[in-house]
Amino acid sequence: MNRLRGIFRLIRLPNLLFIGLTQCMLQACIYTPIYQGLIPINDTIQFYYLLAASLLIAAGGYIINDYFDVAIDEINRPAKLVVGKIISRRWAMILHFLCSSIGLFFTFCSIRSSYQFYLVPLNLLAILMLWFYSVRFKKSFLLGNLMISLLVAWTIVIFFLSKITPIELVKGEEVRQARFYQLCSLYAGFAFLSTMARELMKDVEDREGDRRHGCKTLPIVWGIPIARFVILLWLVLLLVLLLVVMIYLLQFKMRIAFLYATVMLVFPLIILIRKTTMANHEKDFGLLSKRMRWILLAGIVSMIFFYF
Numbered sequence: 001m002n003r004l005r006g007i008f009r010l011i012r013l014p015n016l017l018f019i020g021l022t023q024c025m026l027q028a029c030i031y032t033p034i035y036q037g038l039i040p041i042n043d044t045i046q047f048y049y050l051l052a053a054s055l056l057i058a059a060g061g062y063i064i065n066d067y068f069d070v071a072i073d074e075i076n077r078p079a080k081l082v083v084g085k086i087i088s089r090r091w092a093m094i095l096h097f098l099c100s101s102i103g104l105f106f107t108f109c110s111i112r113s114s115y116q117f118y119l120v121p122l123n124l125l126a127i128l129m130l131w132f133y134s135v136r137f138k139k140s141f142l143l144g145n146l147m148i149s150l151l152v153a154w155t156i157v158i159f160f161l162s163k164i165t166p167i168e169l170v171k172g173e174e175v176r177q178a179r180f181y182q183l184c185s186l187y188a189g190f191a192f193l194s195t196m197a198r199e200l201m202k203d204v205e206d207r208e209g210d211r212r213h214g215c216k217t218l219p220i221v222w223g224i225p226i227a228r229f230v231i232l233l234w235l236v237l238l239l240v241l242l243l244v245v246m247i248y249l250l251q252f253k254m255r256i257a258f259l260y261a262t263v264m265l266v267f268p269l270i271i272l273i274r275k276t277t278m279a280n281h282e283k284d285f286g287l288l289s290k291r292m293r294w295i296l297l298a299g300i301v302s303m304i305f306f307y308f
Contacts, residue, residue: 149196
């Protein structure tokens with residue numbers, strides 16, 4: 001039982017639930033209502049293959065990240081250490097290989113036609129990015145944060161690409177496709193900006209352990225005040241995006257969705273921005289990171305308003 005809990009901790013089960021919820025909401029609340037009556041027969045099973053691929057590849061990424069982060073986690077999160085303590089390094093590498101390989105296989109199973117085969121090498125690229133992030137770029141200045149933010153947004157982008165063939169994408173004439181593209185782009189942008197801000201908050205929280213192991217993250221190179229300023233920039237960009245979305249909601253007279261966005265997203269984000277301006281210590285940014293997670297969850301749940 002202890003080993004099973006260790007595996008769940010290793011693969012970041014709550015984070016995987018976020019990914020699963022995001023793609024399930026996209027399928028049920030965005031894609032299905034927009035393309036009602038035009039959905040291919042095998043669409044549901046292909047979606048499940050894509051979902052499994054996304055979850056397995058993400059799990060493999062978390063495993064390899066912990067594999068290379070044992071020394072740092074002994075300082076930053078000693079109580080949560082799994083690799084080398086509950087699961088051996090050898091088994092961690094085997095689990096990473098299995099998750100990534102099966103994820104690629106399920107990606108192949110999810111494609112609708114030969115025109116979409118490019119999804120397989122794209123997910124292979126995602127696996128390689130996760131590997132190189134863990135080995136090298138996590139310790140680099142901003143590049144690691146950017147890579148992770150792009151990979152989080154990729155879980156939405158690949159969902160869009162799995163539904164649209166390149167020919168349909170080039171034509172871009174259908175009203176349904178335009179609406180589908182707009183909504184996926186908005187949520188991908190939301191995921192990217194939210195993750196970028198949260199990753200920088202986590203960098204400040206982990207500054208001491210990262211500094212001891214030669215990392216060159218933003219708060220180590222430029223200090224907490226500059227890191228706080230950069231975090232605020234990303235949060236303000238996120239707020240601007242939300243305000244644009246609220247204008248979009250008003251145009252379509254989605255008043256309940258507008259109220260939800262105001263109460264669950266805009267107000268909490270404004271409060272978070274205010275608290276960020278007052279944050280000075282590592283533990284302050286740890287609390288901000290947890291609050292950011294709830295805003296991200298509220299954003300995902302907001303897809304339900306496009307179902308009706």
